[in-house]
Amino acid sequence: MNERQQAMFLWDWSRKRRHGRAGIALLGAGIGAIGGLAFAAIMLYALTLDGATFSVNEDEMGGFFVLIARALGPTGFLFALSIPAFAALAAFVADRIWGVQEGVYHALLSQGARVPAAKPPTTWKDHAPRLTLLCGFGLLVIWVLYMAWWEINRGSL
Structure with missing residues (x-):
């Protein structure tokens, strides 16, 4: 990383890290939940194309999932599984990215680099x-x- 890239990274990350680790994970979870909602909607559309019905096969699930499927119905069950799964995955990825970026930030600061007071000019x-x-x-x-x-x-x- 050259000095320009270093200055740009330090300036950019010093502003992005203000939200904190939990804030970034929450943002990732929100984006993942929107992705899970879109995934479930697309799956529901694809599964009910041409007038087909969508159902859940209870023989292949554990007891807890059967109770949820019966309580919510097949459509609600699809949304109840996909939204939290996508949200958890996105929160995990956001947390991992936060950790890596924060490590680079602290490594650069420990090497004597300084955060610029103003945004470096870009080309x-x-x-x-x-x-x-x-x-x-x-x-x-x-x-x-x-x-x-x-x-x-x-x-x-």
Whole structure:
């Protein structure tokens, strides 16, 4: 890491770490819960496509899960499993990222680096990885929309 990257990292992380480890884990859990909600909605749509019914096979589950499935019904059971699972996974990943970033931050400070008082100036070269990812994601969205349009015009959707 060169001095510019070091200054940029220290300035950026000194602001992001203000929320604390629990705040970042909570943010990750919230984002994961939204992902779990989207996953359950997509699964429910896919499982009930063409008028099919969605049910839970109780023979393959343990007793506690059978009680939850009976109490919530199949749709509620799908949401009750996916939302907390995705939230827990995202909170764990956010916590691991926090630990790594905090370790790098303290290692740089122990080597004598100082947090800049103002944001270091950036160039296009600094933003190139982010712009590349955004362009790639934009192309992916365009491709998905085109494929959906293609399937709708063919009568498949």
